[in-house]
Amino acid sequence: MKIIESQLIPIAQRNDFWNEHWGSSEMVISTGVYSVDMLEGYAALNEYGEIRGYITYVMDESRCEVISLDSLDENKGIGSALLRRVEDTARQANQTNIQVITTNDNLHALHFYQKRGYQIIRVYPDAVAKARAVKPSIPLVSDQGIPIRDELLLQKILIPNT
Numbered sequence: 001m002k003i004i005e006s007q008l009i010p011i012a013q014r015n016d017f018w019n020e021h022w023g024s025s026e027m028v029i030s031t032g033v034y035s036v037d038m039l040e041g042y043a044a045l046n047e048y049g050e051i052r053g054y055i056t057y058v059m060d061e062s063r064c065e066v067i068s069l070d071s072l073d074e075n076k077g078i079g080s081a082l083l084r085r086v087e088d089t090a091r092q093a094n095q096t097n098i099q100v101i102t103t104n105d106n107l108h109a110l111h112f113y114q115k116r117g118y119q120i121i122r123v124y125p126d127a128v129a130k131a132r133a134v135k136p137s138i139p140l141v142s143d144q145g146i147p148i149r150d151e152l153l154l155q156k157i158l159i160p161n162t
Helices: 011-022 078-092 107-115 127-134
Strands: 002-005 026-029 032-035 040-045 051-059 064-071 097-103 119-124 151-157
Touching: 002 078, 011 051, 026 064, 026 127, 040 078, 051 078, 064 078, 078 097, 097 107, 107 119, 107 151
Parallel strands: 064 097
Antiparallel strands: 002 040, 026 032, 040 051, 051 064, 097 151, 119 151
């Protein structure tokens, strides 16, 4: 598996990835509306150059936020490697923490992030209803039957590399 900056991937291949896995490249969360195909990030490629994992983020002088994280091959370390890469990028930019928002139904993501040192710091009740006003294709209920309503903000304090 090879990790590269996502901007090195042709835009058509990025668009195909987002359309196939998310229905579009538009991501709507409490912090904004993002065209994830245009964001900074990293992709994990297999030996055939196919995208097997993808992470995007936004960073400014006050925050680093993961906007999306996908791993197509679960339990292979792809998601962890991509997240570590963004955490390292944030450290190099002198960020003191990194944040991510997920929805209340995404138990897999909640497990994944908390296992890696992230802590729930805020709940945004009914935030997904606001997102649906912008992107009506967001489902009402998850595949597991959980109503998709709230957003949860998780944060990890970044310890500088020594």
